[in-house]
Amino acid sequence: MVITLNKQIISKLTLLIIVIAAASCSSVRVTNESVVEEGVRGVTISKKAPETQAILANATVYFEYDSSRLTSKSIQTLRGLISVLQNNRSLNIVLEGHADERGTREYNLALGQRRAESVAAYLLSNGVSRNQLKTISYGEERPAALGSNNASWAKNRRVEIK
Amino acid sequence: MTKSIISIFVFFSVFSSAELLLEITQGSDNPINLGIYEISSQGNEDTLIKNIIQNDLIRTGEIKFIEGVDIVPLPENDQEFNYSGWKLLGLDYVVIPSIKSPDKNSIEYRYRVFDVSRKREVRSSTVFGLSSNLRQVGHYASDGIYEAITGIEGVASTKLLYVNEISFRDEKSYRLMVSDVDGYNERTLLNSPEPIISPAWSPKGDKVAYVSFETGIANVYIQDLATGDRESVLEQNTQISSPAWSPDGKYLSLTLYQDGNAEIYILRLRDKTLTRLTNHYSIDTEAIWSPRGNKILFTSGRSGSPQLYEISLRGLRSKPKRITFEGTYNAKGSYLPDANGNIFVHRAKSGSFHIALKYKKENFIRILTEARLDESPSVAPNGNMVVYAISEENKAKLAILSLNGARFVLPSSQGVVREPAWSGFVR
Numbered sequence: 001m002v003i004t005l006n007k008q009i010i011s012k013l014t015l016l017i018i019v020i021a022a023a024s025c026s027s028v029r030v031t032n033e034s035v036v037e038e039g040v041r042g043v044t045i046s047k048k049a050p051e052t053q054a055i056l057a058n059a060t061v062y063f064e065y066d067s068s069r070l071t072s073k074s075i076q077t078l079r080g081l082i083s084v085l086q087n088n089r090s091l092n093i094v095l096e097g098h099a100d101e102r103g104t105r106e107y108n109l110a111l112g113q114r115r116a117e118s119v120a121a122y123l124l125s126n127g128v129s130r131n132q133l134k135t136i137s138y139g140e141e142r143p144a145a146l147g148s149n150n151a152s153w154a155k156n157r158r159v160e161i162k
Numbered sequence: 163m164t165k166s167i168i169s170i171f172v173f174f175s176v177f178s179s180a181e182l183l184l185e186i187t188q189g190s191d192n193p194i195n196l197g198i199y200e201i202s203s204q205g206n207e208d209t210l211i212k213n214i215i216q217n218d219l220i221r222t223g224e225i226k227f228i229e230g231v232d233i234v235p236l237p238e239n240d241q242e243f244n245y246s247g248w249k250l251l252g253l254d255y256v257v258i259p260s261i262k263s264p265d266k267n268s269i270e271y272r273y274r275v276f277d278v279s280r281k282r283e284v285r286s287s288t289v290f291g292l293s294s295n296l297r298q299v300g301h302y303a304s305d306g307i308y309e310a311i312t313g314i315e316g317v318a319s320t321k322l323l324y325v326n327e328i329s330f331r332d333e334k335s336y337r338l339m340v341s342d343v344d345g346y347n348e349r350t351l352l353n354s355p356e357p358i359i360s361p362a363w364s365p366k367g368d369k370v371a372y373v374s375f376e377t378g379i380a381n382v383y384i385q386d387l388a389t390g391d392r393e394s395v396l397e398q399n400t401q402i403s404s405p406a407w408s409p410d411g412k413y414l415s416l417t418l419y420q421d422g423n424a425e426i427y428i429l430r431l432r433d434k435t436l437t438r439l440t441n442h443y444s445i446d447t448e449a450i451w452s453p454r455g456n457k458i459l460f461t462s463g464r465s466g467s468p469q470l471y472e473i474s475l476r477g478l479r480s481k482p483k484r485i486t487f488e489g490t491y492n493a494k495g496s497y498l499p500d501a502n503g504n505i506f507v508h509r510a511k512s513g514s515f516h517i518a519l520k521y522k523k524e525n526f527i528r529i530l531t532e533a534r535l536d537e538s539p540s541v542a543p544n545g546n547m548v549v550y551a552i553s554e555e556n557k558a559k560l561a562i563l564s565l566n567g568a569r570f571v572l573p574s575s576q577g578v579v580r581e582p583a584w585s586g587f588v589r
Contacts, residue, residue, distance in 0.1 A: 028283045031306065035291035035298045036588060040340060041390030044353040045376050066467070101553070102515065104494040104507055104537060105359050105581065106404045106417065107461055107468055109373075109380060110424035110445040113401070117422045135422065136379050136401060141357035148535065148554065 060144075061119060063157040065100070068114035070122055078122055081161065085128045095119050096160040097137040098144070100153035105139055112137030119159045191567065194224055194311060197231030197248070198257040207261055207296060211271060214300030215257075217344060218318035219308060222546065223568025228253055245281045253278050255311050259303075269293050273303050275310040285310035297346055302589060317542045318343055321585040322549060323351075323361045323370055324560060328577035338372060340387070343542075343549075343562075343584075345572040351385060352392075359581060362405050367585045371395070371405035371414060382416060395429060396436075406450045415439070415449035415458060426460055428475075439473065440482070448494050453501050459485070461493040470495040470506055486520065488527050494538065499545040505530075507537055517550050517563075530563060540584045551580040 059081060061074035070078070085091060097112030097119075116135035124130060145155040198215065201208040219225040234247035236258065248256050255277060262270040268290065275285040287306045291299035298319065305316030322345075326337040338352040338361055352358060356375040363370060364384075371384050380401040385392035395414060396402055404417040404426075414429045418436075424447045426439040440446040444463035451458060455475075462471050462482065467490040471482040486492035491509030498505065501522075508518035508527060517531045517539045535553040542548070547564045552571070558580040560572040572579070 029285045029287075029310065031285070031287040033287070033289055033302060033589065035289060035295060035302055037292065037295065037298075038588075039388050040349045040351065041388060042350040042353065043385070043390045043392060045355065045374075047355040048376075048378075102513075102535070103468070103491065103509075104448065104461070106448045107445065107463075107493050109359070109401075109403055110417065110419075110447045113419055113422070113424065114445065120422075137419075138357070138375070139359070141359065141375065 059161045061159050061161070062154065063115055063159075065153070065157065066103070066111065068111065068118040070118055074119075075122070078119065082123065082126045082128060085123065085132055089129065089132070092132050092134065094162045095133060095135045096162060097135065098142060098156055098158050098160070099140045100156040101140045101143065101148065102153065103140075105141070109137050109139030109141075112139045115157075115159050119161070193226035195228045195252050195254045196225050196257065196307075196311070197228045197251065197253045197255075199236070199259065200232055201259055201261055207269065207293070208259065210296050211261075211300040211303065212259070214297055214344075215304040215307065218301060218304035218316070221318075221344070221562065221564070221568060221570055222308060222316075223564035223566040224312065225308075231256060243276060243281075243283075245276075245278055248276075248278045255307075257307055263293065267293055269296070269299060271299050271303055273307060275307055297342065301342065301344075305589060314546065315544050315587065317544050317547065317584075317587075319589050320543060320587060321363075321367065322560070322582050323363060323585065324551075324579055324582040325358050325361060326577055326579050327357075338370070339579075340370075345560075351387065351390075360404055361581060361583050362407060363583055363585045364407050365409055365411045365586055367588050371407065373403045373405070382414075384414075395431075396434065404447050404449060408451050409453060409455040415451065417447040417449070426458070450496050452497050453499055459495045459497065459504060461495065467491060468493045470504065486527070491515070492518070492527075496539065496541055498541060499543060505539045505541055505548055507539065517548060519565075531561075538581045540582050542584050543586045547584075549582040549584055551582060553578075553580065 059077050061077050095116040097116035099108035099111045116137055120133050120135050123133060143156045144158065145152040198212055216227055228251055231251060231253065234244050237243060255275060258274045260272045264270060270288055270290055272288045274283055277284045285306065289299050289302045301319040304318045308316035320343055322341050322343055324339055326339050328335050336354050336358045337350050338358050339348055340351055341348040351370065354374060354376050359373045361370055361372040369384055369386050371382060373380050374383055380403045382395045382402045382405045383392050384395055400419045402416055402418055406415045412431060414431060416427050416429055417424050418427050423443060424445045425441065426446050426449045428437045428439055442464050446460055446462045448461040449458050457472055457474050459470060459472050461468050470485040470492050472485050473482040474480040485504060489509055493507050495504045495506040503519055503521040505517065505519050507515055509515050514534045515536055516529045517536050518527045518529050520527045533552045537551050537553060539548050539550040547562055549560060549562045551558050552561050558578045560579050560582050561569065563569040
């Protein structure tokens with residue numbers, strides 16, 4: 001079997017696969033292919049200056065595993081916040097939900113969001129204005145404590161109020 | 163709405179010195195015996211390519227290399243191959259390679275595959291490549307040899323996408339990386355001071371989608387590999403996550419948080435039309451498309467714990483069907499390429515997280531891994547292997563297991579490596 005093929009110029013992003021089915025006499029599969037030379041261009045994002053936060057209302061509340069329910073201790077912490085927010089209607093806070101490292105990253109992102117929403121719902125039901133609140137989640141991406149143990153996990157299942 | 167200005171600095175990626183290495187931890191029981199001839203006149207190039215082919219094929223878990231095939235002399239005439247000599251060595255298949263260099267920059271690697279028991283040549287192929295990229299020539303050849311032997315397309319020439327987190331003093335940085343399946347040829351797609359999660363390939367492998375927290379809130383971006391051009395898929399005040407491409411490349415499934423809770427939507431990329439897919443007060447996320455694109459598998463907390471559900475895209479208001487029932491945590495599912503099963507993360511009674519497989523026809527799940535925190539499984543396009551992340555004590559590395567019994571680890575020499583995504587076929 002004779003195959004003639006023009007000499008190929010192999011360039012960037014050339015995808016050329018020629019499959020020549022075995023003609024006559026034999027069952028040999030004959031193929032010719034050129035390697036794809038894929039170029040890759042990287043991008044760098046520079047660090048953003050941190051935004052100033054409302055220090056007045058800083059607090060953190062903690063949660064049980066796979067739960068977004070407020071504990072009685074969390075409610076105590078949040079009570080102190082309500083009057084601060086009601087007396088300063090121009091004060092805007094961010095409720096930042098977090099999860100521990102167990103479980104999948106996307107599910108934990110959703111879980112962190114539920115925790116932030118759970119805190120928001122409590123504040124709203126106690127007269128805080130929705131305009132003062134923003135909820136976001138970092139899932140398991142920003143742990144407060146490192147380590148794969150119960151003590152670290154407990155510190156990471158949280159909503160940071162900023 | 164806050165719209166922060168991001169300064170972007172584009173560079174040509176540099177080959178990283180922090181390459182991943184191969185470490186085989188387990189082999190298979192009943193391998194196919196293969197011998198490859200040496201090409202004496204083409205020392206270095208031949209040896210390099212032969213090593214790449216051997217490593218690629220060993221990792222499939224199905225092939226074993228037999229040394230010493232060179233003692234069986236090759237005939238002058240193509241009609242007189244010494245099949246009985248090969249059989250005496252216990253060989254099932256034999257590869258005879260040859261190399262030509264038409265000029266100093268390019269190479270032609272020819273390989274012929276012989277079936278010893280059937281006494282015939284089954285494949286004769288030539289790979290044209292650059293002398294500067296012999297690894298890729300080797301991967302192409304090994305995929306062809308694998309296909310000639312097993313009838314299944316090889317995946318050595320496909321790519322991995324993953325996230326690399328590096329800690330330096332108190333500063334963390336996150337990189338989105340692409341590499342060959344053996345961990346070599348590692349290149350940076352994105353370098354960011356903020357977390358990157360959930361990387362996903364476009365069906366053609368020319369683009370990636372991922373979640374970046376660069377603006378302070380999770381948003382989904384699409385980036386072109388060759389040009390580095392990137393854009394956010396939607397501008398919203400609320401977070402967006404979990405991108406997955408439809409098999410035809412026209413749609414992206416996403417998790418949106420517009421009403422404060424995670425819900426799955428389908429975005430038509432052409433005109434950015436959004437269609438809502440789920441509506442439930444519990445978490446719905448991690449959508450992934452079936453190979454034919456007619457169904458979506460996702461994780462939902464609607465039963466009280468995370469479980470996998472499947473919803474048909476044919477006809478509106480079709481009800482999600484629950485797929486997993488064993489245990490209280492089954493999440494991040496994906497399909498085998500022939501859609502006859504699903505791979506996912508399963509929490510065992512011990513509290514450990516493992517990669518699990520459930521075939522459609524079976525009513526039980528198969529646990530595939532045994533570390534403490536295994537996550538992010540992604541299936542190879544031929545369905546024979548799964549890449550996943552092993553996480554322990556703030557370290558994480560990638561591992562690949564073949565459904566035929568082999569397993570190997572791709573250790574990282576720098577930082578944490580996680581969330582691997584296996585590309586489609588690129589050849």
